[in-house]
Amino acid sequence: MAQIICIANQKGGVGKTTTAINLSAALAVLEQRTLLVDCDPQANATTGVGIDKSAIDKTLYHGIIHETGAKRLVVDSDIETLKIIPSRVELIGFEVEMMSNPDREMALKHLLDELETSFDYIILDCPPSLSLLTINAMTAAHSLLIPVQCEFYALEGLGQLLRTVKRIKQRLNPKLKISGILLTMLDTRTNLSHQVAENAEKYFKHLLFKTIVPRNVKLGEAPSFGKPILLYDPDSLGALSYFSLAKEIINKYSGP
Amino acid sequence: MAQIICIANQKGGVGKTTTAINLSAALAVLEQRTLLVDCDPQANATTGVGIDKSAIDKTLYHGIIHETGAKRLVVDSDIETLKIIPSRVELIGFEVEMMSNPDREMALKHLLDELETSFDYIILDCPPSLSLLTINAMTAAHSLLIPVQCEFYALEGLGQLLRTVKRIKQRLNPKLKISGILLTMLDTRTNLSHQVAENAEKYFKHLLFKTIVPRNVKLGEAPSFGKPILLYDPDSLGALSYFSLAKEIINKYSGP
Numbered sequence: 001m002a003q004i005i006c007i008a009n010q011k012g013g014v015g016k017t018t019t020a021i022n023l024s025a026a027l028a029v030l031e032q033r034t035l036l037v038d039c040d041p042q043a044n045a046t047t048g049v050g051i052d053k054s055a056i057d058k059t060l061y062h063g064i065i066h067e068t069g070a071k072r073l074v075v076d077s078d079i080e081t082l083k084i085i086p087s088r089v090e091l092i093g094f095e096v097e098m099m100s101n102p103d104r105e106m107a108l109k110h111l112l113d114e115l116e117t118s119f120d121y122i123i124l125d126c127p128p129s130l131s132l133l134t135i136n137a138m139t140a141a142h143s144l145l146i147p148v149q150c151e152f153y154a155l156e157g158l159g160q161l162l163r164t165v166k167r168i169k170q171r172l173n174p175k176l177k178i179s180g181i182l183l184t185m186l187d188t189r190t191n192l193s194h195q196v197a198e199n200a201e202k203y204f205k206h207l208l209f210k211t212i213v214p215r216n217v218k219l220g221e222a223p224s225f226g227k228p229i230l231l232y233d234p235d236s237l238g239a240l241s242y243f244s245l246a247k248e249i250i251n252k253y254s255g256p
Numbered sequence: 257m258a259q260i261i262c263i264a265n266q267k268g269g270v271g272k273t274t275t276a277i278n279l280s281a282a283l284a285v286l287e288q289r290t291l292l293v294d295c296d297p298q299a300n301a302t303t304g305v306g307i308d309k310s311a312i313d314k315t316l317y318h319g320i321i322h323e324t325g326a327k328r329l330v331v332d333s334d335i336e337t338l339k340i341i342p343s344r345v346e347l348i349g350f351e352v353e354m355m356s357n358p359d360r361e362m363a364l365k366h367l368l369d370e371l372e373t374s375f376d377y378i379i380l381d382c383p384p385s386l387s388l389l390t391i392n393a394m395t396a397a398h399s400l401l402i403p404v405q406c407e408f409y410a411l412e413g414l415g416q417l418l419r420t421v422k423r424i425k426q427r428l429n430p431k432l433k434i435s436g437i438l439l440t441m442l443d444t445r446t447n448l449s450h451q452v453a454e455n456a457e458k459y460f461k462h463l464l465f466k467t468i469v470p471r472n473v474k475l476g477e478a479p480s481f482g483k484p485i486l487l488y489d490p491d492s493l494g495a496l497s498y499f500s501l502a503k504e505i506i507n508k509y510s511g512p
């Protein structure tokens with residue numbers, strides 16, 4: 001059975017998409033059958049792995065409104081063991097269309113049920129809000145990975161996020177656990193970055209991954225070539241840190 | 257009559273709050289009576305100007321659900337001519353509570369009507385989504401300022417944002433104009449930043465402000481001291497660029 005990991009944080013620009021793409025690619029390279037699902041209408045994860053949005057027929061939207069079966073949504077990537085369910089702007093319509101549907105929080109979970117036996121990991125990239133799409137992802141997931149940027153505002157929203165997780169655990173998904181907090185964009189040159197990392201260690205020590213992702217321009221360049229960092233610049237600090245994160249995840253979930 | 261400027265972009269982490277706080281402060285220092293309204297439940301703008309969220313009685317939420325008059329929401333800042341309407345997490349409830357209210361897109365506009373004669377500029381900080389809160393801000397505003405980070409994904413969502421603006425102009429706010437696109441976090445050391453800036457100049461030349469905000473750690477540090485950059489480090493590149501943006505805005509709106 002696949003381990004489904006949701007990547008969420010309502011604070012914007014903290015590295016959700018960068019983590020979703022590069023963790024998925026690293027898991028795939030470590031021979032885990034991995035599916036990356038883009039749950040954001042901005043579709044940055046879809047573009048970041050090189051998929052041309054105008055050239056695809058069906059996207060996540062068509063699956064979660066039950067127009068298309070899950071298997072037909074899955075497309076290939078540059079890595080054999082990495083598959084993608086792409087997104088596009090029409091996904092924005094989901095929130096309004098499902099508003100009166102009693103099952104609206106379970107739509108994504110029902111779609112992924114069909115795929116759970118075909119993958120070892122399913123990674124969900126979320127938009128920067130606690131909207132119906134993010135709630136669907138948290139309801140479908142077994143665990144939640146929270147990227148936190150090493151900047152001042154980063155810790156401010158964590159309380160609200162953890163309260164939302166608690167509510168989802170109580171009402172929609174009792175088995176949802178927190179996989180961990182990933183510190184991202186640590187700029188080793190600035191005091192600010194180190195101060196935020198120290199604060200995170202003080203308040204959330206037991207939740208922090210050992211891996212910290214440094215600020216590394218290669219991570220920003222890779223999506224402009226439509227490639228995960230492991231294919232764009234395998235020796236970069238960015239690639240090595242997502243590799244080490246993937247190993248931490250495998251030890252946590254596939255471990256003996 | 258106040259010029260109401262909405263700062264919006266559904267892409268996360270592009271510098272909306274940093275621009276809202278520092279543009280407001282610069283306008284105030286240039287003797288424009290300025291009101292900063294925090295329309296984001298994350299309330300980063302409220303924290304960034306040093307307001308203790310737990311110590312205030314009423315926030316924007318209480319105003320837009322008609323519980324409190326606008327004047328009672330306005331609080332002082334460290335700058336005489338800069339006032340704030342703070343936000344807090346309860347603002348999240350607005351979307352669901354107003355869902356069936358026919359006037360739901362106009363709630364903020366009606367609230368600000370009471371204040372328009374007391375200010376020269378009203379600046380609205382938005383969350384990273386095209387949700388009801390952002391639509392309220394675009395409906396109340398005379399113009400829209402779009403911060404665009406000098407990173408690859410930044411230009412991807414602009415098309416969707418401009419389509420939303422067009423729809424709002426047609427249905428809710430015919431006088432809404434685009435004040436301009438502000439390039440933010442330009443890292444002069446990386447090719448990526450310069451490439452994105454060149455692309456923005458190619459596609460959106462007529463909309464770009466002359467001012468470009470460089471990546472400058474002082475802008476990231478200032479909110480941790482609860483101060484706009486002009487009070488935290490007035491000689492920094494960050495302070496100078498927001499000063500020059502304020503002058504561009506004043507020339508555009510208060511000009512001869």
Ligand SMILES: Nc1ncnc2c1ncn2[C@@H]1O[C@H](COP(=O)(O)OP(=O)(O)OP(=O)(O)O)[C@@H](O)[C@H]1O
Binds near residue numbers: 015184186214221268
């Ligand atoms: N460690 C890093 N070093 C340098 N740049 C990074 C790093 N991680 C992410 N970036 C860049 O920072 C920007 C924000 O990251 P990303 O888009 O992954 O965040 P996000 O949380 O998915 O944003 P959103 O809230 O809009 O979904 C992107 O342009 C990305 O390329």
Ligand SMILES: Nc1ncnc2c1ncn2[C@@H]1O[C@H](COP(=O)(O)OP(=O)(O)OP(=O)(O)O)[C@@H](O)[C@H]1O
Binds near residue numbers: 384
């Ligand atoms: N020019 C800059 N140089 C360095 N850091 C910056 C700059 N502008 C913003 N920042 C920092 O980058 C982070 C993102 O900026 P900010 O929070 O203003 O973006 P936002 O668009 O308001 O995010 P959100 O989408 O979550 O509302 C913040 O930690 C901020 O301090």
Ligand SMILES: [Mg+2]
Binds near residue numbers: 016017018044126
């Ligand atoms: Mg993203």
Ligand SMILES: [Mg+2]
Binds near residue numbers: 272274296
């Ligand atoms: Mg903000």
